[in-house]
Amino acid sequence: MFEATNLNRRNHQIQWLFKVLFGMMTLILIVPVALILGVLVAKGGPAISMEFLFSMPRNGLTEGGILPALIGTMWLVGVALLASVPVGIAAAIYLSEYAPDNWLTRGINLAIINLAGVPSIVHALFGVGAFVVFAGFGASILAASLTLAVMTLPVVIVATRESLQAVPMAFREACWNMGATRWQTIRIVVLPNSVSGILTGIILEVSRTAGETAPIMFTGAAMFLPFLPQGVLDQTMALSMHLFVISNSIPGMSEEFKYGTALVLISLVLLMNALSISFRVYLRGKKKW
Amino acid sequence: MPADVGQPPTKTAMDLDVRGQDWYVDKLVSVLVFVGGISAVVLILGIFVFITKEGVGFVFGPMEVWEFFTSPFWRPTSRTEATYGILALMVGTASVTGLAMLIAVPFSLGAAVFIGEFATGRTRETLKVLVELLAAIPSVVWGFIGLAIMNPLIIETFDVPIGLGILNSGIILGLMAAPIMTTIAEDALKAVPDGYREAAEAMGATKWQVISKVVFPAAKNGLMAAVLLGVGRGFGETMAVLMASGHSINLPTSVFDSVRALTATIAAELGEAPVGSDHYRALFTIGIFLFLITFVINLMADIVIRGGGRKR
Amino acid sequence: MVAPTVKLAVRDLRIAYGEEEAVSGISLDVHANEIFGIIGPAGSGKTSFLRALNRMEMFNDDMHVSGEIVFGGRDISDIRNVYALRQKIGVVFPLPVGLPMSVYDNVALSPRLRGVKNKAALDEIVERCLTRAALWDEVKDRLKALGSLLSGGQQQRLTIARALSQDPELLLLDEFSIAVDPVTTMRIEDVLRELKEEVTIILVTNLVQQARRLADRTAFFLSGELVEVAETEVLFTGEVKDQRTRDYVEGRFG
Numbered sequence: 001m002f003e004a005t006n007l008n009r010r011n012h013q014i015q016w017l018f019k020v021l022f023g024m025m026t027l028i029l030i031v032p033v034a035l036i037l038g039v040l041v042a043k044g045g046p047a048i049s050m051e052f053l054f055s056m057p058r059n060g061l062t063e064g065g066i067l068p069a070l071i072g073t074m075w076l077v078g079v080a081l082l083a084s085v086p087v088g089i090a091a092a093i094y095l096s097e098y099a100p101d102n103w104l105t106r107g108i109n110l111a112i113i114n115l116a117g118v119p120s121i122v123h124a125l126f127g128v129g130a131f132v133v134f135a136g137f138g139a140s141i142l143a144a145s146l147t148l149a150v151m152t153l154p155v156v157i158v159a160t161r162e163s164l165q166a167v168p169m170a171f172r173e174a175c176w177n178m179g180a181t182r183w184q185t186i187r188i189v190v191l192p193n194s195v196s197g198i199l200t201g202i203i204l205e206v207s208r209t210a211g212e213t214a215p216i217m218f219t220g221a222a223m224f225l226p227f228l229p230q231g232v233l234d235q236t237m238a239l240s241m242h243l244f245v246i247s248n249s250i251p252g253m254s255e256e257f258k259y260g261t262a263l264v265l266i267s268l269v270l271l272m273n274a275l276s277i278s279f280r281v282y283l284r285g286k287k288k289w
Numbered sequence: 290m291p292a293d294v295g296q297p298p299t300k301t302a303m304d305l306d307v308r309g310q311d312w313y314v315d316k317l318v319s320v321l322v323f324v325g326g327i328s329a330v331v332l333i334l335g336i337f338v339f340i341t342k343e344g345v346g347f348v349f350g351p352m353e354v355w356e357f358f359t360s361p362f363w364r365p366t367s368r369t370e371a372t373y374g375i376l377a378l379m380v381g382t383a384s385v386t387g388l389a390m391l392i393a394v395p396f397s398l399g400a401a402v403f404i405g406e407f408a409t410g411r412t413r414e415t416l417k418v419l420v421e422l423l424a425a426i427p428s429v430v431w432g433f434i435g436l437a438i439m440n441p442l443i444i445e446t447f448d449v450p451i452g453l454g455i456l457n458s459g460i461i462l463g464l465m466a467a468p469i470m471t472t473i474a475e476d477a478l479k480a481v482p483d484g485y486r487e488a489a490e491a492m493g494a495t496k497w498q499v500i501s502k503v504v505f506p507a508a509k510n511g512l513m514a515a516v517l518l519g520v521g522r523g524f525g526e527t528m529a530v531l532m533a534s535g536h537s538i539n540l541p542t543s544v545f546d547s548v549r550a551l552t553a554t555i556a557a558e559l560g561e562a563p564v565g566s567d568h569y570r571a572l573f574t575i576g577i578f579l580f581l582i583t584f585v586i587n588l589m590a591d592i593v594i595r596g597g598g599r600k601r
Numbered sequence: 602m603v604a605p606t607v608k609l610a611v612r613d614l615r616i617a618y619g620e621e622e623a624v625s626g627i628s629l630d631v632h633a634n635e636i637f638g639i640i641g642p643a644g645s646g647k648t649s650f651l652r653a654l655n656r657m658e659m660f661n662d663d664m665h666v667s668g669e670i671v672f673g674g675r676d677i678s679d680i681r682n683v684y685a686l687r688q689k690i691g692v693v694f695p696l697p698v699g700l701p702m703s704v705y706d707n708v709a710l711s712p713r714l715r716g717v718k719n720k721a722a723l724d725e726i727v728e729r730c731l732t733r734a735a736l737w738d739e740v741k742d743r744l745k746a747l748g749s750l751l752s753g754g755q756q757q758r759l760t761i762a763r764a765l766s767q768d769p770e771l772l773l774l775d776e777f778s779i780a781v782d783p784v785t786t787m788r789i790e791d792v793l794r795e796l797k798e799e800v801t802i803i804l805v806t807n808l809v810q811q812a813r814r815l816a817d818r819t820a821f822f823l824s825g826e827l828v829e830v831a832e833t834e835v836l837f838t839g840e841v842k843d844q845r846t847r848d849y850v851e852g853r854f855g
Contacts, residue, residue, distance in 0.1 A: 015497040019407045025399030029467050030419055033426075036434055090325025098322060100662045110591060111329040117518070117587040118336065118580060119525025120428075121552045124559070125576040129339035133564065150332050157329065174698040174760070177655055178711045178767055179688030181315035188710065193701055211427025214527040214552075218559050240429045244528065247433045255437075262433045266426060273425040277418055288701045289749035305680040305689075311714075312682055 040263050047260025061224060062252050066261055071228050072236035076216065077209045079145035079232055080152065085202060088156025096164035097186055116154035120214040123151045127219040142232040144220030151215055152205050159201020163194035168289065193288065200279045207272035211265065213240040239265045340580060344573030363538050365558065365568040373571045377538050381548030384541055385530055386523040388459025393467040394516055401474035406500050424468035428528040435461045435533025447545065453535035454547040461533050462523050470519040477511020478504060514590040521586040525579065527552040551575050605632040608771065608801040609654070614668035616649045623649040625825040636793060636802045638816025638833060640809055642854065646825040647805045651773045655690055656683050673770065688715060691764030695776040697756030699748035704740050707748040707759055711767040726766055734762035735788040753780040761789065772802045778811065790815055809850050813837050821846045
């Protein structure tokens with residue numbers, strides 16, 4: 001009774017064709033990157049050793065290790081988080097819990113979108129103008145970290161706002177009706193139930209911050225320093241900057257060293273991302289209401 | 290006091306005027322989070338003010354605005370006659386971004402459709418995670434890939450003397466922008482209510498018919514925003530373009546030519562330009578230009594998305 | 602006969618959401634220690650009315666309230682601490698809301714907000730309120746379980762216990778029996794009759810018979826207006842002035 005007509009059959013062939021076509025397109029996006037990562041691991045893997053990770057570079061960066069770059073990246077990320085996390089969480093709380101639907105709120109949202117969209121090199125110019133020169137921090141961890149903090153602020157705001165808004169409105173109303181103030185409501189029901197989502201966002205921010213190069217090039221990252229930073233007003237080496245420096249202009253640089261540095265950087269970043277993603281998946285499985 | 294109600298305030302009704310510590314804490318917090326909220330506005334204005342402050346004296350000073358945009362000669366360090374024309378740089382940015390979009394737009398839209406509409410269950414989740422991880426690869430690593438892997442590959446494949454140029458950086462930039470565009474486009478597809486799909490499927494449409502006739506038109510604005518944001522991303526990308534596009538400042542005639550992008554110029558030269566010099570200020574002027582262009586792109590994307598949400 | 606004490610007086614109350622008016626000029630008195638029923642079809646403004654009593658427009662930019670609400674002799678629009686007002690008014694919603702914290706913490710929340718810290722005092726309040734809400738026997742062995750993961754009926758009784766833990770002067774119940782089984786509904790109704798001695802109760806219900814069972818006086822709302830308010834028995838059996846009221850209580854629309 002329900003025999004497939006020719007038209008029907010043709011439609012299904014078209015559908016199949018498109019499915020395969022789009023599937024191939026997806027693969028073409030993913031496979032080359034996977035291959036490239038494979039090359040990084042194959043060529044950079046042999047370079048990774050305790051000495052590579054935990055010793056100072058020697059002989060014009062061509063020997064020794066990447067310790068000061070690793071430590072420097074930690075400094076930069078740490079100070080940037082100290083600046084951006086409190087501000088970002090406050091902003092997200094404002095947007096999710098307080099902001100009325102008016103022109104100012106639309107302005108804030110537009111500003112967040114643009115803060116995320118402005119080219120990283122423009123952030124670098126701002127960092128030079130505002131922190132290095134105007135505030136007088138000079139090229140330093142402080143100036144570089146603040147530049148990174150401004151740049152990654154939208155990551156914290158957006159992730160935090162999303163997890164705050166995932167808490168059902170009914171919980172807030174129940175609290176308000178009992179006479180809790182807005183802040184008590186946020187403290188008692190909203191934050192406790194979104195803190196893991198916020199943490200996910202912060203891990204993501206760590207990964208973003210660690211990988212950035214352009215914003216720190218002129219604000220505090222150095223090509224080579226023979227010592228570890230002692231405070232926030234020191235300059236520092238950084239992993240991303242180090243990779244840029246050695247892949248460009250160092251004569252006598254071994255391939256293995258370059259690939260090894262790239263491998264360490266990308267592992268760090270992807271690890272943080274994977275952590276953030278698996279955290280999110282875990283949370284999704286753990287229902288509290 | 291309302292007259293017709295008649296009852297005197299009860300004793301407990303008097304407590305209603307007592308503001309405890311909680312009341313004041315709440316007020317304080319509302320002020321603090323408001324400060325956090327407007328910080329984004331303050332910062333974006335701050336960025337504009339600071340780069341303008343450094344750059345604006347140049348635009349209205351020694352520089353002819355017309356010449357700045359139309360001259361292909363960017364020779365800031367020339368001893369005899371320094372010239373500041375960004376035409377070649379703009380062409381560099383445009384050609385690299387253009388090639389990147391040529392690659393990224395079809396592939397990322399295709400991938401978004403596959404992930405959002407065809408793939409199911411575990412495949413879908415896995416692909417989404419992979420795309421998200423791809424988006425996280427730092428741009429300096431992409432630049433390194435351009436230098437170390439793509440460069441020899443292009444030299445060998447096409448038998449050209451140098452593999453750094455539009456082709457190299459365009460491909461790199463395309464691969465970089467695609468995951469982000471895929472994610473945004475997939476969100477746009479997901480925003481189309483399931484009811485639309487079910488209604489069309491109930492009438493016997495195949496999945497592809499549903500996608501092409503129902504989902505695409507409904508998600509049109511979101512997809513357009515995805516493309517716009519991809520363009521903005523490519524336009525503003527710095528490290529990868531700096532490392533993979535070569536360094537020569539010229540008007541390209543083929544995809545193998547090496548070019549210099551606007552962003553890369555700032556990154557390459559800011560370190561050697563003395564603070565306050567013409568060169569320094571010219572670089573900030575490029576910064577103003579980049580800021581304004583990305584601002585407009587983001588604004589357009591925002592308007593396009595809103596336009597989609599407004600119709601009821 | 603002594604004139605009854607007026608607990609809540611409402612004069613010309615108007616509530617609008619944006620352009621749309623939900624309540625258009627309602628005036629009524631609620632007496633102390635009575636159960637005041639409000640009946641009316643969906644969209645008649647019952648819930649908006651309750652929200653205005655609690656000044657919930659503070660949390661909704663769209664909601665505009667005008668007119669006068671006098672609670673315990675005080676106009677609530679000019680009190681200085683609106684949170685203290687809400688502590689004196691307990692609310693039970695149509696859909697159960699167990700907060701995502703332990704059952705114990707759910708009930709101890711309001712006392713804690715008021716500054717009660719003593720463990721023994723909190724224990725006493727939790728047990729008393731849960732018992733009154735007919736939930737104690739079911740949860741006394743798992744007070745640490747998440748309130749938001751109880752069954753719907755249990756969550757609704759938890760919500761009632763939470764409202765009672767506020768020690769309210771006025772208790773607002775908004776169609777509380779939607780998510781509760783009939784037996785529990787009956788038990789809660791018994792509790793409400795007892796509570797009347799201490800608390801003034803406003804009972805919004807779409808079950809006409811529930812209003813008849815419980816309410817001393819009942820008001821009929823229709824399309825944001827108060828059609829009439831009368832002794833419950835008068836409204837249901839006696840001479841009601843308005844044909845619409847008769848049609849509604851006799852089930853001709855709703």
